Amino acid sequence: MQIQDLEQKSQQGGTQRVDNYHLDELKIALDPNDPRHILPPRLPQAQKVLDVGCGAGQSLIAAYPDRVSFGIDIDLDALKTAKSFSSRIALANAVAEALPFRNHQFDFVFARVALPYTRILTALKEIRRVLKPEGSVWLALHPFQVPWRHARHSNLKGKLWFAYIFLNSLAFHLFQRQFPLKGKQESFQTERGMRRALERCGFTGIRFARGKHFVVTAQVRK
Numbered sequence: 001m002q003i004q005d006l007e008q009k010s011q012q013g014g015t016q017r018v019d020n021y022h023l024d025e026l027k028i029a030l031d032p033n034d035p036r037h038i039l040p041p042r043l044p045q046a047q048k049v050l051d052v053g054c055g056a057g058q059s060l061i062a063a064y065p066d067r068v069s070f071g072i073d074i075d076l077d078a079l080k081t082a083k084s085f086s087s088r089i090a091l092a093n094a095v096a097e098a099l100p101f102r103n104h105q106f107d108f109v110f111a112r113v114a115l116p117y118t119r120i121l122t123a124l125k126e127i128r129r130v131l132k133p134e135g136s137v138w139l140a141l142h143p144f145q146v147p148w149r150h151a152r153h154s155n156l157k158g159k160l161w162f163a164y165i166f167l168n169s170l171a172f173h174l175f176q177r178q179f180p181l182k183g184k185q186e187s188f189q190t191e192r193g194m195r196r197a198l199e200r201c202g203f204t205g206i207r208f209a210r211g212k213h214f215v216v217t218a219q220v221r222k
């Protein structure tokens with residue numbers, strides 16, 4: 001489906017409506033010149049790919065249009081939008097901490113800014129479980145600056161939420177522990193915290209990229 005068709009849908013009412021947030025995210029995913037654009041790498045067509053916290057599936061649509069791919073998300077509305085964007089994504093309403101797949105199914109699992117909202121250690125164990133022995137992972141994370149930038153311009157409630165994020169992130173950095181607040185989870189990540197978590201979950205070849213985006217890649221340890 002073309003972006004123009006989707007824009008037309010977004011201007012319609014009723015069940016056909018495509019929400020503007022996800023449409024904008026899809027445009028970013030399809031536009032390599034957009035400064036917010038960041039996608040996982042191209043892969044041979046035969047590789048089976050899972051997107052954890054896929055939202056409306058924009059990364060899968062932009063990066064892997066050549067195959068049927070897989071996406072899970074906790075947000076049912078986002079998945080409904082994904083379904084209207086593409087019929088080539090197998091979608092499941094599930095959490096990263098309990099992936100609805102058998103062991104060793106995927107060649108590649110990625111999560112584009114979804115891990116900051118999960119219990120990271122549990123999610124990484126699940127990702128490791130569903131990866132094939134030669135599989136690899138690509139994770140776009142939140143550095144400190146992301147929640148801080150948001151908190152600086154927010155009201156007292158936003159600043160208190162940032163205080164929670166800060167303590168939760170520190171607990172993960174130091175002790176690999178995290179705590180939910182009001183049933184939700186949020187943190188920013190550090191290289192030390194992520195390296196220790198990935199090693200504990202059976203990953204090796206851990207590499208960080210810190211340019212415009214904070215990305216970590218790793219392979220399953222044999």
Ligand SMILES: C[S@@+](CC[C@H](N)C(=O)[O-])C[C@H]1O[C@@H](n2cnc3c(N)ncnc32)[C@H](O)[C@@H]1O
Binds near residue numbers: 056074097118
């Ligand atoms: C910032 S959005 C990123 C969405 C998409 N990956 C992208 O790059 O645009 C974070 C996504 O993670 C999902 N999410 C949050 N907690 C989750 C969890 N525990 N399990 C699975 N998905 C989760 C949210 O519903 C949301 O779609």
